[in-house]
Amino acid sequence: KVCNSILNLYNEEGIVVEPAGALTIAALDYYADKIKGKNVVCILSGSNNDITRTQEIRERSLFYEGLKHYFVIKFPQRAGALRDFLNDVLGPTDDITHFEYTKKHNRETGPALVGIRVQKKEDYEGLISRMEAHNINYQTLNDQKMLFDLLV
Structure with missing residues (x-):
């Protein structure tokens, strides 16, 4: 799920994040029922992501999906x-x-x-x-x- 979030942030928003930075976004689906109708803030941190890992991230995202x-x-x-x-x-x-x-x-x-x-x-x-x-x-x-x- 984290890899999927990394790719979505990059492809849809042009935001580069490291796995720890995408964790809050990835967790939103897990808490969807609890946070429905509430204001939620997610902090995206870190862009310490090695570009050579892109293929591995994509592979894990496809696996997750x-x-x-x-x-x-x-x-x-x-x-x-x-x-x-x-x-x-x-x-x-x-x-x-x-x-x-x-x-x-x-x-x-x-x-x-x-x-x-x-x-x-x-x-x-x-x-x-x-x-x-x-x-x-x-x-x-x-x-x-x-x-x-x-x-x-």
Whole structure:
């Protein structure tokens, strides 16, 4: 949520803040019911934000919004397996944003780390349904913090 607030402040207001500075804005949603109809002051502090972290902040924001998902997918080790996945599983607005694969010898399948961005949060259900309909062997990483931190 903090990363989402940082990006919104920059994109909508042109304000550059560090994570601690965006914390008050990020907390507004949490307290929305308690502060409704009241005057509220948020203090935005600090602009100690390294520009090289922008991609990481954007990534965390997409993750928070439910638009970026990571999977370990076992692909058959045959020509055309990735093409089949692209044609059969990805929706028209889905985008592969990360792909790591190393061919394994003497195995029928090989694991790939795949990052997929969906256009709307609701598109995730369709993506999962298509993977299951095509018997794709996959494991989600977004909800497995330790494995996610290791691989992504």
